[in-house]
Amino acid sequence: MKRFFSLIVVLACLNSFSAQAYQIEQFTDPYYELVNAEFDKEKAYKTIEFVESHFRVVGNEGFNQGIQWVEMNLQKAGFVPERLAKEDQRLIYRLEEKPLRNNTWQPYNASLKLGDEELLNFSTNRNMIAINSYPTDGEQEYEVVYVGAGRNLNLDQDLKGKVVFAERSVGSLFAIVVDKYGAAGVIGYSLPSYTKPEVNVNSIQFSAIPRDSVNKSFGLLLSYQAKEKLKAAIAAGNNKIKINLDTKVYKSTELTVVAELRGSELPDERFVFSAHVQEPGANDNASGVGVLLEAAETSARLLEAGKIDPKRTITYLFGDEITSTRRFIQEDPERAKGIKWGMSLDMVGEDTEKTGGTFLIEKMPDPGAIWIRGVEKHTEWGGRPLQKKDLKPHYFNDLTIGVFESIGEKKDWKVNFNPFEGGSDHVPFLSANIPGLLLWHFTDQFYHTDQDRLDKVSKETLHNVGTGALMIALMLTENKPMLANRVLLAASTAATYRLQDELRLSKEALSNGGDREKEVDILSTWSDYYRQVFDTVNDLDPKGGMFKDNLENTKDALMGFTNLILRQLK
Numbered sequence: 001m002k003r004f005f006s007l008i009v010v011l012a013c014l015n016s017f018s019a020q021a022y023q024i025e026q027f028t029d030p031y032y033e034l035v036n037a038e039f040d041k042e043k044a045y046k047t048i049e050f051v052e053s054h055f056r057v058v059g060n061e062g063f064n065q066g067i068q069w070v071e072m073n074l075q076k077a078g079f080v081p082e083r084l085a086k087e088d089q090r091l092i093y094r095l096e097e098k099p100l101r102n103n104t105w106q107p108y109n110a111s112l113k114l115g116d117e118e119l120l121n122f123s124t125n126r127n128m129i130a131i132n133s134y135p136t137d138g139e140q141e142y143e144v145v146y147v148g149a150g151r152n153l154n155l156d157q158d159l160k161g162k163v164v165f166a167e168r169s170v171g172s173l174f175a176i177v178v179d180k181y182g183a184a185g186v187i188g189y190s191l192p193s194y195t196k197p198e199v200n201v202n203s204i205q206f207s208a209i210p211r212d213s214v215n216k217s218f219g220l221l222l223s224y225q226a227k228e229k230l231k232a233a234i235a236a237g238n239n240k241i242k243i244n245l246d247t248k249v250y251k252s253t254e255l256t257v258v259a260e261l262r263g264s265e266l267p268d269e270r271f272v273f274s275a276h277v278q279e280p281g282a283n284d285n286a287s288g289v290g291v292l293l294e295a296a297e298t299s300a301r302l303l304e305a306g307k308i309d310p311k312r313t314i315t316y317l318f319g320d321e322i323t324s325t326r327r328f329i330q331e332d333p334e335r336a337k338g339i340k341w342g343m344s345l346d347m348v349g350e351d352t353e354k355t356g357g358t359f360l361i362e363k364m365p366d367p368g369a370i371w372i373r374g375v376e377k378h379t380e381w382g383g384r385p386l387q388k389k390d391l392k393p394h395y396f397n398d399l400t401i402g403v404f405e406s407i408g409e410k411k412d413w414k415v416n417f418n419p420f421e422g423g424s425d426h427v428p429f430l431s432a433n434i435p436g437l438l439l440w441h442f443t444d445q446f447y448h449t450d451q452d453r454l455d456k457v458s459k460e461t462l463h464n465v466g467t468g469a470l471m472i473a474l475m476l477t478e479n480k481p482m483l484a485n486r487v488l489l490a491a492s493t494a495a496t497y498r499l500q501d502e503l504r505l506s507k508e509a510l511s512n513g514g515d516r517e518k519e520v521d522i523l524s525t526w527s528d529y530y531r532q533v534f535d536t537v538n539d540l541d542p543k544g545g546m547f548k549d550n551l552e553n554t555k556d557a558l559m560g561f562t563n564l565i566l567r568q569l570k
Contacts, residue, residue, distance in 0.1 A: 025406050027486045031471040032407065034307060039298050039470065041463040047073070047290035048349065048462075049454055052282035055126055058320040059104030059252035066277045066286075067255040070293055070318045071095055074259050077297040078304065091300050093259035096319075098327075102211055104252040105132050111139070112220060113242040114233050119226040124202070126280065127450040129245060130170045130188075130219030131208035139244040142184055146234045147177075159183045163241065165230065170219040174209040178217050185218040185243070189227040194380045194443045197224035203449040206280060211249075218245055256319035258328065261299050263477060265311040268338040271473045272328070273314070274425040275345045276321030281452030283444065285321075287349030291466045292316055298470060310477035312340065317425075321346075326428035340539060341396055341476060342429030342436035348465040350441040351458035352414070359461065361400055361417040362438035364392040364430060367525045369419035374505050376419050379442040383421035388525065393532035395487050396435040398494040403475075404468045413464050418442075435536075439465055476540075484541035485550055488534060492554050495530035496561065502526055503565050510569065519569055527562040531555050 050069050054062025074093050082094040110122040110129045120128045142163040147153045149167035153176070160182035166173050170188030177183040191197040191205060201224045209219040220243065222230065233239070263269065273295065275288035296316045302308040317324055325344075329336045352358060360379070363369070368376035369386040401417055408415035420430075429436025446452045475483065506519035534555055541547040 027480075027483065028403055028406060028471060028475065031475055032410070032467065034302065035298065035470045035474070036463075036467045038302055039463055039466045040294055041459040041466070043297065044290040044294040044349075044462045044466060045457065045459050047293050048282055048286040048457055051277070051286035051289050052280075052454055055107055055280045056278045057105050057131060058278045058323075059100045059254055060106045062106070062280070063104075063278055064255055066289060067095070067257055067318065070257050070277075070289065073293055074257070074296060077300040079259050079296070079300065090262045090264070090303065091260075092262065093257060096256040096258060098254045098256070100252050100254050103213075103249050106248045106250070107133075107246075108248070109244070109246040110220075111242075111244045112226070113139075114230060115238065115240070117229075119229060120204075120220075120223070125204050125223065125450050127204040127206040127448075128221055129247060130174070130186075130221060131206065132211050132249065133185075133209060133218035133220075133245060133247055134212075134216040134249060135247045136218065136243055136245045139242050141240060141242050144187065144230070144234065144239050144241045146231065155181065163187055163243070165189075165234070167227070170207050170221055171209050174212075174217070174219050178212065178215055183217070185220070187220045187222060187230070189222040189224075191224065192380070194445060195447065195449060196445045200445060200449070200451060201225040203446065203451045205448040206450070213249075218243070218247075254320055254323070256317065256324045256327075259296055259316040259318075261296075261303060261310060261314045263310050263312040263314075266338075267313050268335070269312040270315050270335075270339050270341075271312060271477050272317060272325075272339055272342045272429075273345060273469070273473065274317040274319075274325045274328075274342065276324070276425060277318055278320055279448075280450075281446075281448065282454050282457050283350050283355070283441070283446075283452050284347045284448065285345075287347060287457060287462065288345035289318060291348050291462055291469070292318065292345050294462075295466050295470045295473075298466070299474070308474055308478065310474060311479055312477040314473050314477055322425055322428055325425045326431075329428050329432045329434070336432060336434075339429070339432075339434050341473075342426060342434055343400075343469060343472070344425035344436070344438045344440075345465070345469065346424045346438060347440045347442075347444065347447075349457040349462045350444060351456055351461065352441065354456050355441065355444040355446055357441050357443040358414050358416045359404075359465065360438075360440050360442060361397075361404060361415070362424075362426065362440060363397045363401075363417055363420055364394055364435060364437060365390045365420040366393070366397060367391065367522070367529050370525070371522050372419060374501055378421060379418050381421055381423065381442055383419055386420065391529060392430060392433075392435070393529050394435045394536045395491045395533055396437060398491050398533075399487055400437055400468075400472055402490055402494070403472055407464055407468050411460075411464060413460075439469060479540055484537050484547045487540060488537045488547070488550060488554055491530070491533050491537065492558065495527075495533070495558055498526055498530070499523065499562065499565050503568060506569060516569060520566060523562065523565055523569070527558060527565075530558060534558070
């Protein structure tokens, strides 16, 4: 067996055929055929259509209606309220209700006029009102004062009772001028370049102002076109605007749905999915809700048909981004011990021909997040270089990438990955030292804008992402014989390819005057990282046996291959 695993490592270096994809497909194809045939992209799309039609802030009417839609469809799929479930009931759910620390916010209508010309209307620009804005008493006329752009604002003028307009974030502007200068409200313009504001001239990204129950003021956000018109009018001496805001700020509660397919043998060990309901877009994140709900329903149908039997539990979380996931992990330490994997579904339905970017798997921190080179590229969301202490070695990275690349080859669908950046529901898993990944898309020119609507969603993408995500969950929770050996084999192949690629990059660096000690450190870190990755496969083979020998032999083979690689650095 040692010779077999060593040979795989060598062949992976020499063979141009995708050995990694081949090895993964040997045990994923049966799951692919099963899930791909059953996952209903039309039902996922229908959920997105409903959820995205509501402006969703945690605790508000739109958010709660999204939660209620999830609950209703889970019931139709056979999930039983946990409090009513019999001991042998495997499909259960509960609706958690927690007090909100702060008031929620609901928009109903709005308009911004320059004289008789309407610059913005809520019906076509539903991100125009800054979250937490209080209503006006009908349509009100204000004097608007332009104070500049960026940090250097011209605030040495009378702003009391006026609406202050600046080219900077509406939240930071509000914090400066409302309390200190007595402004009636603020208008902000701040769009990142990747949203292409001069092309998408009517796009507005949603944003918020600080909660202010004392002044009960407001903030408005502008599109590029509205910004240009307002600046031109002010320059020409026309500084009167009319604002009409219909909003509600009120006490509420936070709702979370926790659904589970309970494991038949190890129910306290879990694969946890999370999809956040808040944020008003179609792709962000009605698409995550749609894919996760259909994944839950698909698993229910497969269980009912006797086609699957997860030994571990699969959990489906729907709630407030990061907050609901963190609570699920932190509020029950014993439950947290059994969480083996976490996967966040966030912006997973994109029609990339319209939005740009690509489907991405955001990896757990690996050395590619320390040394950004070669295939490693941060998105325009951005990320900071990590350190060795931040690394999270685990087979989950390469297993997920391999599964999705296999689907990509079958469906001519572009799949990519990026170094860890954070900012979604995978973060609470990693903070608790639980393997956690993010499935998403970027760069998206409509990210967080009111142009992120149903027409930017692809049913085929929903199908592809849902199929891959559920395949991985079923594979790991069913844990059929030889899974550990096959995951180890796939990880060892990935390690070999990575070391070969890093050797090429190191040689290029040295040829350009690079430091040999640094390049040795990079290659050695990758090798050490993968040795630790191999050890994590132990959780798929708790009984030991032949796998233990394979594990030690694979680690020895990697060390020999690493020494061979390092000798080539001259």
